[in-house]
Amino acid sequence: MNIDSIKNGTVIDHIPAGRGMKLYELLGLDKLDCPVAIIKNAVSSQMGRKDIIKIDADIPVSFDIIGYIAPNVTVNIIKGGKLIEKKSIELPETLIDVIKCKNPRCITSTEQELKHIFRLDDPEKRVYRCAYCDTKAE
Amino acid sequence: MSELRHLIDVSDLTVNEIEELIATANDIIANPGKYAEKCHGKKLATLFFEPSTRTRLSFEAAMYELGGNVLGFSEAQSSSAAKGESVADTAKVVSCYADIIAMRHPKEGAPLVAAQNSTVPVINAGDGGHFHPTQTLADLLTIAREKGGFENLTVGFCGDLKFGRTVHSLISALSRYKGLRVILISPEELKLPSYVKNDILKKAGVEYIQTTDLEEYMPELDILYMTRVQKERFFNEEDYLRLKDSYILTPDRLVNAKADLSVMHPLPRVNEISVEIDKDPRACYFKQVLNGKYIRMALILKLLQSAGTIG
Incomplete structure (x- = not known):
């Protein structure tokens, strides 16, 4: 399968197979009118199978969302058809409005204007907790 | 500060x-x-x-x-x-x-x-x-005054250890001190949540024992922290009614307790401590207030x- 290379935009590579669509949704890529390609189950020498997202437009993407869904991915920034930056993404310390707290007793369940903030509690187990009620993110 | x-x-x-x-x-x-x-x-x-x-x-x-x-x-x-x-x-x-x-x-x-x-x-x-940090501070002041400090204590927590926030908070505060030993006394349904055991007790290397028997470890306790099964924490009234009278502390259950045991309770109590205990010098819950x-x-x-x- 061939996907055209992009001139200006972002390639998110080494996404664990199966997480590409989730990342597509959380990054809000469905709302863009530029070309976006999702490659699922591409063959990878390192990972066996991987997903790849290519965004053919110079728009900012949230590294926090990428890091939360797929830590250790590589984000390639392309300008003028050339790779100008290659970033390795790590697990973010804080997530703001990426996921919602599901505790019905949490203040965020009734006060709609509050941002949903989660803090990284255990990097090894990838555990995040709500900054308000300490409930573990699902 | x-x-x-x-x-x-x-x-x-x-x-x-x-x-x-x-x-x-x-x-x-x-x-x-x-x-x-x-x-x-x-x-x-x-x-x-x-x-x-x-x-x-x-x-x-x-x-x-x-x-x-x-x-x-x-x-x-x-x-x-x-x-x-x-x-x-x-x-x-x-x-x-x-x-x-x-x-x-x-x-x-x-x-x-x-x-x-x-x-x-x-x-x-x-x-x-x-x-509920000020309750924990009240508990700590009581322990400091009754026991002279926080080290080398065997503390029994009894009742609702699942929803009892005062229990979680006091365990967390005491686990910062040396020689803490914790006896967790509760019905199966109201056991201390695993995240408190893993994140606080195990992380701090605190020795703990879980039991359903109030009297089993009574002779070893320096402090017995009783709690109420709180109706407001249950979504289901049937569960509350089934569990609310799980443990009631009466004078005969204190027969084998240490002479300097401190019986604590964050109050209000419903019936988990019999009023006869109030006259016992080991009762500390009104001092806690x-x-x-x-x-x-x-x-x-x-x-x-x-x-x-x-x-």
Whole structure:
């Protein structure tokens, strides 16, 4: 399968197979009118199978969302058809409005204007907790 | 202590800060006259979005004994929350009237939101099943006064260890000290949550034993911390009715206990401690109430000092 290379935009590579669509949704890529390609189950020498997202437009993407869904991915920034930056993404310390707290007793369940903030509690187990009620993110 | 602006959880305090508060509380107990005018002209706002007579009265008594004044409300219906005002706006507004705020709210995290929006210190007076730091401070002051310190204690926690936030918070505070041994006494359904066992006890290397038998480890206990099965924490009334009378402490169950055991309870009790125990010198739960007022006085003083409101 061939996907055209992009001139200006972002390639998110080494996404664990199966997480590409989730990342597509959380990054809000469905709302863009530029070309976006999702490659699922591409063959990878390192990972066996991987997903790849290519965004053919110079728009900012949230590294926090990428890091939360797929830590250790590589984000390639392309300008003028050339790779100008290659970033390795790590697990973010804080997530703001990426996921919602599901505790019905949490203040965020009734006060709609509050941002949903989660803090990284255990990097090894990838555990995040709500900054308000300490409930573990699902 | 100089950087402390609010108290949301007892873990906001270092061991040294807790010891400072205990020292101040002990000095207040020994020399009440010295503190009688410390907060003259200052106002405490008690914002109680759910009723809690004892905690509210304790805060109010604490401020009055420091020579200050109190304003506030005791239920959400008599506040602007009934009109839909946000916690953030309430905190901004009340900051204009009061020098310090004590907030109780049924929603977890509400006092943190208040602290983020207030220009005066905020004390969490209980947020749902989450934190209740001043209860923990009252417990710590009681243990310090009864036992002379926090090291090498065997502490039994009995009753609702699942929803009992005072239990989680006290375990967390005590696990910072050497030689702690914890006996967890509860029905299967109300066992201490695994995250408390893993994140606090195991992480701190604290030895703990789980049992359903109240008397099995009684002779070893230095402190027995009884709790009420709280109706408000259950979504299902049938579960509450089934579990509410799981453990009732009666004089015959204390026969094999140490002579210097301290029986504690955050109160209110329903029937988990028989009234006959009240006469036993080992009963400490009413002392806890009194200590709660003194530690709140110490806390109000420290927060107002750190905010530069008093000298």
